[in-house]
Amino acid sequence: MRVIATAGHVDHGKSALILALTGTDPDRFPEEKARGLTIDLGFAFADLPSGQVVGFVDVPGHARFVKNMLAGVGAVDIAVLVVAANEGWMAQTEEHVAILDLLDIDHGVVALTKADLVDDDTLELARLDIESQRPHWPVVAVDSLSGRGLDAFRVALDQVLRSTPAPRDRLRPRLWVDRVFAARGAGTVVTGTLVGGTLALGDDVVIEPGSRPARIRGIESRNEHLESAPPGSRVALNLAGIDHTAITRGDAVVLANHWEAVSTFDIALHLVPGHTLARRARVQAHLGSGETDARIRILDDGARFARVHLPAPLPLAPGDRVVLRSSARQTTVGGGEILDIAPARRTSDALARLDLPLGARLMRAAPWTTPEQLARAAGASDAADTIERDGDALRVGEWLVEPDELARVRARATAVVAADAGPGVALATLAHACGIDARRLRAALDGESAVVIDQDLARDASRVAIADDPAAVGLLAALAAHPFDPPAPATVDAPPALVRALVRAGRLVDLDGIMFHADAIDDARRRVAVAVLEHGSLTVSDVRNLLGSSRKFVVPIVNQLDADGITRRRGDERIPGPTAELFARE
Secondary structure: OEEEEEEEOOOOOHHHHHHHHHOOOOOOOHHHHHHOOOOOOEEEEEEOOOOOEEEEEEOOOOHHHHHHHHHHHOOOOEEEEEEEOOOOOOHHHHHHHHHHHHOOOOEEEEEEEOHHHOOHHHHHHHHHHHHHHOOOOOEEEOEOOOOEOHHHHHHHHHHHHHHOOOOOOOOOOEEEOOEEEEEOOOEEEEEEEEEOOOEEOOOEEEEEOOOEEEEEEEEEEOOEEOOEEOOOOEEEEEEEOOOHHHOOOOOEEEEOOOOOEEEEEEEEEEEOOOOOOOOEEEEEEEEOOEEEEEEEEEOOOOOOEEEEEEEEEEEOOOOOEEEEEEOOOOEEEEEEEEEEOOOOOOHHHHHHHHOOOHHHHHHHHOOEEOHHHHHHHHOOOOHHHHHHHOOOOEEEOOEEEOHHHHHHHHHHHHHHHHHOOOOOEEHHHHHHHHOOOHHHHHHHHOOOOOEEEEOOEEEEOOOOOHHHOHHHHHHHHHHHHOOOOOOOHHHHOOOHHHHHHHHHOOOEEEEOOEEEEHHHHHHHHHHHHHHHHHHOOEEHHHHHHHHOOOHHHHHHHHHHHHHHOOEEEEOOEEEEOOOHHHHHOO
């Protein structure tokens, strides 16, 4: 299915055209039929000659109901512009076309209606005028009452549909609600045009704003019950777990945890010719099928970019479109494309990235991100692969990193390590100097030839590893020879800087100022765990005999085992702790 919206001036025959094409009167309300005036959205379906199914969203043309018109065109990418041959291009034609342009709806057909009411010369003049205004759209003269031109119009629609890209499945479904009601025996039903992905029976969804949970228990399209609905479908969803009074037009149905709901975003601003906006202004913002009060601030002197603040967060992504209307003047003044849903606080920082392509823009906003976070920020599940393929991000462990940021971190780490006169720099210290955490730094330096990480110590790759330093080898050998009564490092000519480096590298363990070989403490953990589980309790003297050491060395070891949870003190004894069995099995 493809969904097409109408557009055009009031009383130019939009509803009559849809009735003639589909056999369904899109005017649903008695007031509309009595007045001959479309007030709200209408819906109908038709089969084109190619077999393509189309769903029509018929919109009102009167200036008083532009917000309803916007609710109908906010999620479509194809339009039928209706212009009456006996009246031609008029005020609401102009505003509707401006709205189509702001929404980037650049595929469509012009229906030159009421063709039987004018002579051939007038019809041709009307056609030429329309072609000058909309040069890339085919213009077809039709008369909905006599049926003139309807077959040619259907063929033109088919041709336009074939040249229009199919709705893309981004695995991020979103349905902007344009109608909500309670159906007898079914409960809450919402309708809308589904974009971005597929929804299926049983899906857990949320209604934004407010992240209100619900579950899809029924899907219908064109009076057919479906197991799932693909992007581009005109659908009705039967929702369980939420009352119809809690949902309104302009709400969005999305999968849980798939979208970023934001209330502030930056846009590429486009003003309708002849209209201006103050540097700071209050406007009506139209997003999807909804209308909301908003504040806007123009960010630059050329009015190219602006920041929009909404009263409640909505599930938005770069590439979405917003239309801005003046409530005072009751006219469309501008709109634009959303560029950044996580805008920089400083205007200068925002302007520095808003001119960039999407991938570079997203990575500048979040230099360290994950594929999942990037998908949410971009509104597309394949964003990470695309942005990495375009060279705007480099994969580093579990992260995607902006290339300049990765180069900065590596250069800073290399400089800090090269300036260190000791055996190495603690990873935590180096991470702080680079402005990131140790996990990110370790990933950034993995495979980096200039810096080597040994345990938690970073050193210049040209230097000997700390464990291979002759003084370190001698100290470790001396401690390994006397694991539970180790000599003081100074007695084996080990300088303090070397000792600190070995502690940071995890080769030595400092217990109350006494240096033990790390293997000795691991051995003590295993031996004591086995013994305390076997005997039920141990004294310090028991541990001293077990390790063949003296009280001076055993007391700090026992205290460490208490901290590890291997033992637990009870009076003068130690009983099994919560981790004793774990260490006993090692």
